[in-house]
Amino acid sequence: xxxxxxxxxxxxxxxxxxxxxxxxxxxxxxxxxxxxxxxxxxxxxxxxxxxxxxxxxxxxxxxxxxxxxxxxxxxxxxxxxxxxxxxxxxxxxxxxxxx
Amino acid sequence: xxxxxxxxxxxxxxxxxxxxxxxxxxxxxxxxxxxxxxxxxxxxxxxxxxxxxxxxxxxxxxxxxxxxxxxxxxxxxxxxxxxxxxxxxxxxxxxxxxxxxxxxxxxxxxxxxxxxxxxxxxxxxxxxxxxxxxxxxxxxxxxxxxxxxxxxxxxxxxxxxxxxxxxxxxxxxxxxxxxxxxxxxxxxxxxxxxxxxxxxxxxxxxxxxxxxxxxxxxxx
Numbered sequence: 001x002x003x004x005x006x007x008x009x010x011x012x013x014x015x016x017x018x019x020x021x022x023x024x025x026x027x028x029x030x031x032x033x034x035x036x037x038x039x040x041x042x043x044x045x046x047x048x049x050x051x052x053x054x055x056x057x058x059x060x061x062x063x064x065x066x067x068x069x070x071x072x073x074x075x076x077x078x079x080x081x082x083x084x085x086x087x088x089x090x091x092x093x094x095x096x097x098x099x
Numbered sequence: 100x101x102x103x104x105x106x107x108x109x110x111x112x113x114x115x116x117x118x119x120x121x122x123x124x125x126x127x128x129x130x131x132x133x134x135x136x137x138x139x140x141x142x143x144x145x146x147x148x149x150x151x152x153x154x155x156x157x158x159x160x161x162x163x164x165x166x167x168x169x170x171x172x173x174x175x176x177x178x179x180x181x182x183x184x185x186x187x188x189x190x191x192x193x194x195x196x197x198x199x200x201x202x203x204x205x206x207x208x209x210x211x212x213x214x215x216x217x218x219x220x221x222x223x224x225x226x227x228x229x230x231x232x233x234x235x236x237x238x239x240x241x242x243x244x245x246x247x248x249x250x251x252x253x254x255x256x257x258x259x260x261x262x263x264x265x266x267x268x269x270x271x272x273x274x275x276x277x278x279x280x281x282x283x284x285x286x287x288x289x290x291x292x293x294x295x296x297x298x299x300x301x302x303x304x305x306x307x308x309x310x311x312x313x314x315x316x317x318x319x
Contacts, residue, residue: 015113027128059195
């Protein structure tokens, strides 16, 4: 991993307003964000070999955030994930971090 | 109306959260060593846009509840179905449900109480979504015109279904299969449909889940 390349924060959220607002917040601390409306869009994107992390809504249409995490693990794509949710529960809290 | 309130709360919360995030970004752009006025301006505009959307949702809700007593006004049932599906967007997403609307074109309007009929659709669709909790189910809503002068609307799910020994009781007041159910939703829904001259009933699907169907007579 080359540390000289600028890091990227990937954001998957189906609400456009929320994607843009998160992108702005990251920009205030000079972080570049790439936005995706669906998990499918993100999974089709080739993830470059630069420092990166993924901001993921637990609940997404079509494929849940936890399923996205599973797919990344299966594809051996090792990217830190920050889960965001307005509806956390105990199974989710346990399953997310352990994976 | 508690379920409706919860759905509305979600719908309104989203643009408010985005507005707050935009406002936070705006402060961030202004506070740095070298404030970025252009970016701050963009973020401020974003805040206004989100706040305006929240206000529009509230205006819309107010217009829904303006009338207190039963009305008989022309109602476009397809429009109603689309509206409730939009309102339940968050519940649909939370439960990873796929929604299919199979709505007949050129459906005649019916004479009815818009708010009450919304409540019926809301109840049936929420029940369907809850029955597919985290199961990535399909919610199918159909509308069609029947030969005997009725509209027929069905709400079909691929959820847990209704046990055969319970199906005769699900419309009874205070009967519920849900841990937090009040047993009021289906009872109220049936009384609303009947007050419109229609019928509401449930059947179990051959494969999985159940279908709730109701009829409403056309405006003459």
